[in-house]
Amino acid sequence: MIAFLISERTVIALILINTLVLFLDEFPNVHSFTRGVLFWIDYACMIYFLLEATLKIRLHGFRGYWAVAWNRFDFIVVLLSMPSLLAPLMNVHAFAIFLVLRVGRLFRFFRIFHFIPNANKIFAGVGRSLRASVGIFAALFILNFSLAMGGTMLFAGIAPEHFGDPLRSAYSLFKVFTVEGWYEIPDALAEKGISASMIGVVRGYFIISVLTGGILGLSLANAIFVDEMTVDNTLTVEKMVGDLHREMNRLHAAMRQEQTAAWEQLQAELKRVQELMEKMKGGRG
Structure with a gap:
């Protein structure tokens, strides 16, 4: 029971x-x-x-x-x-x-x-991926913090709903990092009637943000994460290749030993034949 x-x-x-x-x-x-x-x-x-x-x-x-x-x-x-x-x-x-x-x-x-099935391997892979991604996540955090502070200083007066304080700015920049709809905030700022030069600053700022944080930063983090998730398969393949290499070396060594033994046996047979022929010649003489 x-x-x-x-x-x-x-x-x-x-x-x-x-x-x-x-x-x-x-x-x-x-x-x-x-x-x-x-x-x-x-x-x-x-x-x-x-x-x-x-x-x-x-x-x-x-x-x-x-x-x-x-x-x-x-x-x-x-x-x-x-x-x-x-x-x-x-x-x-x-x-x-x-x-x-x-x-x-x-x-x-x-x-x-x-x-x-294989849940332990999955969670182990996630753990490795998170540990390997700590550096890139820290870099993205610092980048987000820096851009958020800059956004607050530059755009707080224009768009307080997005950049009124560092936390709002950080959230706005995080949305930009995801790349999805990154252009919506700068377009909304451009419609507020600001000067043409300021519009250029806004768009340039957001282009830099999406390139560094979104395309480069998150892509790098994703690449590291996926690489660590698949490291089990890589290690398995490497182990299989190593085992195959060792087996080939063993077979090669065995073949060399067999060839050496066969050659020695052949030489012994030739020597025996030569001795037999010499005896036959001596008997005729």
């Missing part, structure tokens, strides 16, 4: 059911039509996940349970969901903190990643 309760199939089924319930319960019409049925299904799922964690801890011991990374993630998700267990006893929606923690229920769906 315990094996069934904590089996992967049971966990996956409950996660999918719980996710569907959470999805449907957010529709006002469905929520009113079901009259709390979905809430109690979600509540039962929370009880199950709490029971699952308890059974695993009892089965493997807390140290054994905690030693597995996915178990730690599951345990944190269960903890984030626990405030919702108080819902039948009190109006948790009256407390802002419970409204925030209520979102923790959504993390239960992320447990499905545990059952995705």
Whole structure:
């Protein structure tokens, strides 16, 4: 019975059911039509996940349970969901903190990643990519900060809605970095009736921003990220090539040994034939 309760199939089924319930319960019409049925299904799922964690801890011991990374993630998700267990006893929606923690229920769906094939390799690749991209992200942050400060100094009086303070400027420049619709802000500034020279400054500033931060910066970050994500495949291919090279060297060495042995055997046969011929000549004499 315990094996069934904590089996992967049971966990996956409950996660999918719980996710569907959470999805449907957010529709006002469905929520009113079901009259709390979905809430109690979600509540039962929370009880199950709490029971699952308890059974695993009892089965493997807390140290054994905690030693597995996915178990730690599951345990944190269960903890984030626990405030919702108080819902039948009190109006948790009256407390802002419970409204925030209520979102923790959504993390239960992320447990499905545990059952995705090669999930560990995927997350390891993401981790490597993030570590490798720290430098470029820091450079983009500094670039965004510098351009935001410059934008605030230059355009705060013209477009306070975009450059009224450094934070607004940083957000505006971040949108420019994404390249999507980067021209909308400078075009909007140009329509404010500013001088032709100022229009040139605005457009030049945004062209520099999109070239450095968008096309160059984000493209470089994307290239590094993808390269690190595929490094597993590269290492695998390199290992295969290395193994093949070593096997070829082994075969080549074996062939050379066989050739050497065959040549020595041939020389021995020739020597024996020569000795035999000399004996035959001596016998005739």
